Amino acid sequence: MILRTMALAAGLTGAATLSQFPEFSQQYTQRLGGAVDELTRVVAEFDRDAETVGLGRDEALRQLATGGDFGAARAESLRATVARQARLSSDLAAIEDAGPFMRARLAAHLADPDIAARAWENFRPGLPMTFEGAVFAGAGFGAGWLLLAALVSVLRWPLRRRRHRAPIMARAGRIEPGAPRRANG
Known part of the structure; x- marks a missing residue:
């Protein structure tokens, strides 16, 4: 929940920032x-x-x-x-x-x-009420969201636990680990 809130905040920050570009570039x-x-x-x-x-x-x-x-x-x-x-x-x-x-x-x-x-x-800065302001705001929201998601992913990478999985045949229910094989017949 905290990560979603942070991602939303990052997206909104990106939207607020990038939406200002059309007016600043005009000035x-x-x-x-x-x-x-x-x-x-x-x-x-x-x-x-x-x-x-x-x-x-x-x-x-x-x-x-x-x-x-x-x-x-x-x-x-x-x-x-x-x-x-x-x-x-x-x-x-x-x-x-x-x-x-x-x-x-x-x-x-x-x-x-x-x-x-x-x-x-x-x-x-102001709230842009133009089409281009909305497009830049949307792009900024996406960029902020993705930037935070990438940062969190990179920071969490060393902390991930590797799951030990059973062999493929064992997961399929065909062979139980450690059990002797039965002959078909």
Whole structure:
């Protein structure tokens, strides 16, 4: 009875946790879109400045890097900004039009720690009343139940007693253990 109660609790915990994924992934996607917009603006501004003096992005970054310690540090931070903008734009393109089930499949694109932390700060769990929330809740319930069942099974394995069984013929009532065989006849 205790194990069933624990399995039910694990299932409900899994349901409550996984049912939050659709809303959290939606909030993450919104924040990701905002970050991409802002980074795109910064990169475009730098590219415009470079273009006004007749330079491409790479040449402008090289020239900036030769401008002393501050210039070198600024060039490095701009390189990081350009790389982050490209990475986040790629993530956004992958998940932007995806529904909640595809976002679960594409969860690797929800991996920017800064954006995830900011989305988590403002995230408030709620009871999902959508089809996808119910599906994720059901999957979470099953996962929690199975995880606890597997854990209990592994923990109980060394404690199992081996049952000594009588030979197959003895169980079938044909031969009694220790009794002499009778001749058919």
